Amino acid sequence: MLPWDDELALIFGDRAGLVAALRYRWRLTMSTQLDTHLPEHVLEQNRRDLTARFRALREALDNAADDELGTTHAVA
Numbered sequence: 001m002l003p004w005d006d007e008l009a010l011i012f013g014d015r016a017g018l019v020a021a022l023r024y025r026w027r028l029t030m031s032t033q034l035d036t037h038l039p040e041h042v043l044e045q046n047r048r049d050l051t052a053r054f055r056a057l058r059e060a061l062d063n064a065a066d067d068e069l070g071t072t073h074a075v076a
Contacts, residue, residue: 002060019064026057 002018012018034046051058 002064015064019061022057022061022064026054026061029054 002015002022004015004018008018012021030047030050033050034043036043038046
């Protein structure tokens, strides 16, 4: 779950605004740090590295998407 308080409400308006800003940050991170001219296997490794480095952000965005859809993740 994403943090939320009065200060965040002033900045982002609501939780959806915070999620939108974080999604933009993720897309910007991926687009600026991945060189699409690299060989495919290198590009995929770089993508995995970024995803691992920003794991908490990805999990927060995934959980926010689940909340929007009203679904949950099953844990095996």
